[in-house]
Amino acid sequence: MSLLLVRYAEVGLKSESVRNQFERILINNILDSFAKEGIECLIERERGRIFVETHDVDRAIKRLRRIFGIASISSVMSCSSKLEEMRSFAVEYSAPLFARRSTFALRVRRTGVHDFSSMDVARELGSAILEANKEKEISVDLVSPDLEIFVEIRRSKAYFFTEYIPGPGGLPLGSQGRVLAIVDRDRDVVAAWLMMKRGCRVIVLSDSRDLVKILEAWTPRLTVEPSAQVEQCVRKYRALAVVFGYGSDEMEEIRKVKLSVPAFFPLIGFDDQEVERKLREISA
Incomplete structure (x- = not known):
């Protein structure tokens, strides 16, 4: 099954109890919408994020883009948040994405307690990617790259993706009067x-x-x-x-x-x- 990372915006500004309530409403709305379209899925949630596993990624994304409360969606691949494993995975994940002499940037964000910073990860993974793709003559461009690789580290997992797909935003349908x-x-x-x-x-x-x-x-x-x-x-x-x-x-x-x-x-x-x-x- 493929994994989708679902983000919300306004819901995250609420108090803990209200946020939990709104997250439950949002998840129920996702399940209702998927059931109507016959899309099977598994859903898990963490603070600030909802993870949707499904075999039908394209149809799932199409439905998620029409669910109120969702700020953005990304199709992600994951690995352990151990630095060495992230280095190996970054090389494998990025290899098919590069054209000859293309430029790239790593955008890293982190949640949880780790013995490294986001800058450490960007430096280590960037060096590994450059070394593995020397024959393609790729280079780093942090301002206007041909390719952006996003890495979101959450506790024991790291999620890699290349795209933020916008949702409608707002609040979950049914959370108000x-x-x-x-x-x-x-x-x-x-x-x-x-x-x-x-x-x-x-x-x-x-x-x-x-x-x-x-x-x-x-x-x-x-x-x-x-x-x-x-x-x-x-x-x-x-x-x-x-x-x-x-x-x-x-x-x-x-x-x-x-x-x-x-x-x-x-x-x-x-x-x-x-x-x-x-x-x-x-x-x-």
């Missing part, structure tokens, strides 16, 4: 998506199947109701707020909103071009 979103047009989709990114479980009120499908790609469990039943759905789902896609040029419509719960307008500061860009990103 439940809201309704009126989705009648494209910009409403963006407003609902932004609330999902903030961790809210969104109940979509819409009669447009095409708009709903865009949001369904971001959650395996999306509840949809007819758009006319706003107050009824507020009571039914105990929603904390209702979300609209109105912009600053629609003040008259905003004034007409009268509800028993707060109304949110996530796009109030967005211009039309920003909304269109975000919609393309969401729909891609």
Whole structure:
């Protein structure tokens, strides 16, 4: 099985108890999303990191990129964090990556107690790689290298990778309250998506199947109701707020909103071009 290293950002800023709770929610969201797509996996977590083992790396990465709370993903290979083993592994790992006369940089970070520093590792591994690839005439360039090799050392393991694949960021879906979103047009989709990114479980009120499908790609469990039943759905789902896609040029419509719960307008500061860009990103 191949190994994926999953990082989160905002979750790591929370207190220990809240972080543990959010990590559990995030892992459950990964499992739900993978189950919907028929992707088998094993998941382990460490402080600040989640590790996903799977045979279907490409499909797994595609799904992880649509799970809120994930900052980035990397496909990694691992070895022991003993310095000699890392030297040998670095040579083996990097050998197929170099073209003739290419440049490289090692980016090392470390967590835990070790008898070496990150700079020590970079120096030792860099020297070993240069020596093993003398015939290719490779060199080090720390500013603008052709290849970056990242090494993340966590306690007794070292993880090697060459790429950070961005995720949507935000907070895990379901970690915040439940809201309704009126989705009648494209910009409403963006407003609902932004609330999902903030961790809210969104109940979509819409009669447009095409708009709903865009949001369904971001959650395996999306509840949809007819758009006319706003107050009824507020009571039914105990929603904390209702979300609209109105912009600053629609003040008259905003004034007409009268509800028993707060109304949110996530796009109030967005211009039309920003909304269109975000919609393309969401729909891609």
